Amino acid sequence: MAKRVSASNVTAYYGGFKAIENINLTVEPKTVTALIGPSGCGKSTFLRSINRMHEVLPGARVEGSLTIDDQDIYDRDVDVTAVRRTIGMVFQRPNPFPTMSIFENVVAGLKLNGVRKKSILEDAAEKALRAANLWGEVKDRLAKPGAGLSGGQQQRLCIARTIAVEPQVVLMDEPCSALDPISTLAIEDLMFQLKDKFTIIIVTHNMQQAARVSDRTAFFSIEKTGDPGRLIEYDNTQKIFSNPSVKKTEDYITGRFG
Amino acid sequence: MGETPHRSADAGTGGTRVTQSHEWPAGASARVAEAPVSTRSPGGTGLGGGGALPRNRKFGAERAFRGLTMAAGTTVLVIIVAIAAFLIAKAIPALRANTASFWTFEGWFPNDNPPTFGIGALAFGTVLTAALALLMAVPVAMGIALFLSHYAPRRLGNALGFLIDLLAAVPSVVFGLWGRDYLIGPVSDLSVWLNKYFSWIPIFGGDGPYGNSILLGSLVLAIMILPIVTSLTREVFLQTPTANEEAAIALGATRWEMLRTAVLPYGRPGIIAAVMLGLGRALGETIALALTLGSTYAISFNVLESGGNTIAANIANRFAEANDTGRGALIASGLVLFAITLIVNIIARAIIYRRREFTESAA
Numbered sequence: 001m002a003k004r005v006s007a008s009n010v011t012a013y014y015g016g017f018k019a020i021e022n023i024n025l026t027v028e029p030k031t032v033t034a035l036i037g038p039s040g041c042g043k044s045t046f047l048r049s050i051n052r053m054h055e056v057l058p059g060a061r062v063e064g065s066l067t068i069d070d071q072d073i074y075d076r077d078v079d080v081t082a083v084r085r086t087i088g089m090v091f092q093r094p095n096p097f098p099t100m101s102i103f104e105n106v107v108a109g110l111k112l113n114g115v116r117k118k119s120i121l122e123d124a125a126e127k128a129l130r131a132a133n134l135w136g137e138v139k140d141r142l143a144k145p146g147a148g149l150s151g152g153q154q155q156r157l158c159i160a161r162t163i164a165v166e167p168q169v170v171l172m173d174e175p176c177s178a179l180d181p182i183s184t185l186a187i188e189d190l191m192f193q194l195k196d197k198f199t200i201i202i203v204t205h206n207m208q209q210a211a212r213v214s215d216r217t218a219f220f221s222i223e224k225t226g227d228p229g230r231l232i233e234y235d236n237t238q239k240i241f242s243n244p245s246v247k248k249t250e251d252y253i254t255g256r257f258g
Numbered sequence: 259m260g261e262t263p264h265r266s267a268d269a270g271t272g273g274t275r276v277t278q279s280h281e282w283p284a285g286a287s288a289r290v291a292e293a294p295v296s297t298r299s300p301g302g303t304g305l306g307g308g309g310a311l312p313r314n315r316k317f318g319a320e321r322a323f324r325g326l327t328m329a330a331g332t333t334v335l336v337i338i339v340a341i342a343a344f345l346i347a348k349a350i351p352a353l354r355a356n357t358a359s360f361w362t363f364e365g366w367f368p369n370d371n372p373p374t375f376g377i378g379a380l381a382f383g384t385v386l387t388a389a390l391a392l393l394m395a396v397p398v399a400m401g402i403a404l405f406l407s408h409y410a411p412r413r414l415g416n417a418l419g420f421l422i423d424l425l426a427a428v429p430s431v432v433f434g435l436w437g438r439d440y441l442i443g444p445v446s447d448l449s450v451w452l453n454k455y456f457s458w459i460p461i462f463g464g465d466g467p468y469g470n471s472i473l474l475g476s477l478v479l480a481i482m483i484l485p486i487v488t489s490l491t492r493e494v495f496l497q498t499p500t501a502n503e504e505a506a507i508a509l510g511a512t513r514w515e516m517l518r519t520a521v522l523p524y525g526r527p528g529i530i531a532a533v534m535l536g537l538g539r540a541l542g543e544t545i546a547l548a549l550t551l552g553s554t555y556a557i558s559f560n561v562l563e564s565g566g567n568t569i570a571a572n573i574a575n576r577f578a579e580a581n582d583t584g585r586g587a588l589i590a591s592g593l594v595l596f597a598i599t600l601i602v603n604i605i606a607r608a609i610i611y612r613r614r615e616f617t618e619s620a621a
C-alpha cells in the first residue's frame with residue numbers, strides 16, 4: 001500500500017517559464033518527506049508534477065522521469081487518471097465539493113471508480129473518516145453539507161476523501177496553512193498514523209512542522225527571481241535541522257533568508 | 259493540455275465567499291460609508307484625533323440617496339398596481355359576457371353575439387410549445403456552454419461566446435419570418451418522414467397537412483432561446499471554483515467526470531435560473547409563433563399537423579379585429595399568461611430553495 005517515488009532530472013515549465021530544473025530525489029515507502037524552501041522556489045510545482053496535476057494547467061509541461069516502484073508515470077501508455085488515483089493529493093485550502101454532503105464528499109472518489117453499492121460505500125466512508133480522525137465529529141451528520149464544517153474539519157474531510165480511494169502515495173501542499181494550531185496538531189498526528197500505510201510528501205513553510213512530522217527533508221531554493229528552483233539538499237530531517245551540509249540550507253532554517 | 263479552464267491554480271473554494279455576502283445586512287455598507295464623511299468636517303483635529311465626535315448629519319447625500327431609491331421603488335409598485343387594476347377592469351366585462359366556459363371551451367369568438375371564447379387550448383399550446391422548445395434547446399445549450407467553458411481553447415471559447423451573444427440580439431420577427439418562409443420546408447419533410455415511420459406514437463400521428471405545426475413553432479422558439487440559455491449557463495460553468503475542479507481531477511476524474519462531479523452540481527441553481535429565463539422568453543414569445551403556428555383552437559398533442567396556438571400569438575393575431583369584448587377577452591388571456599409565468603417562476607424558486615443548504619455554502 002505504499003510505493004517508492006523517484007524523480008530523476010525533473011524539469012517543469014509554465015509555458016516558456018522554467019519553474020524547476022533537474023530535480024533528483026527518491027522517497028522511500030511509508031515515510032513522511034517534507035519539502036521546504038522559500039516562496040516561489042517550485043515546491044508546489046514539483047509536488048504537482050508527481051501526480052501529473054501540473055500538466056492540467058494550459059501550457060504547463062514536465063520533462064525528465066518520475067517513477068513509482070519503477071513504473072514511469074509519464075509513460076505514454078499510462079492512464080493519467082490511474083496515476084492520480086494512485087497518488088492522491090490534499091490541497092492548501094480545504095476544498096470539499098460544496099454541493100455534496102459529508103458522506104458524498106468522502107465517497108466521491110470511489111463513485112468515480114464505479115463503486116455503486118451502498119454498503120461498500122458506507123464501510124469505506126467510515127473507514128476513511130476514522131483514519132482521518134473525523135468520524136467522531138461527523139458520524140451524526142453525514143448527510144449535512146461538507147462545506148458546513150470548520151476549516152480544520154474540512155481539511156480532514158479532504159484527507160478522508162483522498163485516502164478513501166486507497167492511494168499509495170499522498171501529496172499534501174501546505175495542508176495546515178489555513179488552519180488554527182489545534183487543527184494543525186490534529187493533522188500532524190494524522191500524518192504519523194497515515195505513514196503506516198502511505199508514502200507521504202508534504203510541502204510546508206513551517207520549520208517546526210517539518211521537523212516534527214517528517215523523516216526526510218528536501219530543501220529547495222532559487223538563485224534569484226526568474227531562475228528555476230533547484231533541490232539544494234535532501235537528507236534525514238534530523239541532519240538537515242541539526243547539521244546541514246550546505247550553507248544555504250543552514251541560512252534558511254535558521255531564518256537568515258527566505 | 260489544460261483539463262481545467264484557464265484560471266490560476268489557487269482560486270478560492272466557494273466557502274469563503276458566502277460568509278461575506280451573508281454577514282453584511284443591507285444597511286451595513288451604508289453606515290460604513292458615513293464615517294469618512296464626518297471626519298472630513300472643517301477644522302477637525304485630524305483623523306481619529308482628540309475632541310468630541312462630530313454629530314451625525316441630519317441631511318446628507320446618504321439620506322437624499324435613500325429617499326431617491328425609495329421613491330423609485332414606490333413608483334414601480336404604483337405603476338404595477340395601476341396596470342393590474344386596468345387589465346382586470348377591462349377583462350371582467352368580457353368574461354361576464356362570455357357564454358361558453360372560459361377554461362374549457364375550444365374556440366375564440368369574442369366578437370360574435372353572443373361571444374364565446376375559451377383559454378384552454380391557448381394555455382395548453384403555450385405550455386406545450388414552450389416545454390418542447392426547452393426540451394430541444396436546453397441540452398444543446400448546455401453542451402455548447404460546456405464546450406465553450408471547458409473544452410475549447412480560451413480564445414475560441416471567447417470568440418464563439420461573443421457570436422452567441424450576438425445571436426441573442428436578433429429580433430424575434432426575423433426568426434419568425436425565417437421559420438415561416440424557410441424552415442417550414444425542411445420541417446414539413448421531416449414531419450412526413452416522422453409520420454411515415456413513427457405514426458404509432460400519438461404525437462406523430464394524423465394525416466396532415468404538415469408545416470405550420472407545433473413542431474415548427476417550438477423549433478423556432480428553441481433556436482431563439484438557445485443563445486440566452488447558452489450564454490448564461492456558460493457564465494455559470496466558468497464560475498466553478500478551480501479548487502473544486504482540481505479536487506475532482508486529483509481524485510482521478512476524467513474531464514467529463516470532473517464536469518459531472520464538480521461543475522454541473524455547482525452550477526445547478528444557475529442552470530435552473532438560465533432555463534427559467536429561457537422558459538420565460540418562450541412563454542411570452544409573440545410574433546415568431548404568430549407567424550409560424552397554424553392558429554387553431556384545439557387541445558391536441560399532435561405536433562406534426564398544422565395547428566397550435568399560444569396566448570401571446572393569439573393576442574397578436576386577433577387584436578386588430580377585436581371589438582370591445584374581443585379586447586377584454588384578449589386581456590383576460592394575457593392575465594392567464596401572466597399567472598402561468600408566475601407559477602413557473604415559483605416552481606423554479608422552490609427547486610432552488612429545496613437544496614439551499616448546499617447551494618448557500620456553494621455560491
Ligand SMILES: Nc1ncnc2c1ncn2[C@@H]1O[C@H](COP(=O)(O)OP(=O)(O)OP(=O)(O)O)[C@@H](O)[C@H]1O
Nearest residue numbers: 014019038039040041042043044045046057266267
Ligand atoms: N500557474 C502558473 N503559471 C505561471 N507561473 C507559475 C504558475 N504557478 C506558479 N508559477 C511560478 O512558478 C514558480 C514556482 O511556483 P510554486 O508555486 O511551485 O512555488 P512554491 O515553492 O510552491 O511557492 P509557495 O511557497 O509560495 O507556495 C514561481 O516563480 C511561480 O511564479
Ligand SMILES: [Mg+2]
Nearest residue numbers: 043044045173
Ligand atoms: Mg506552493
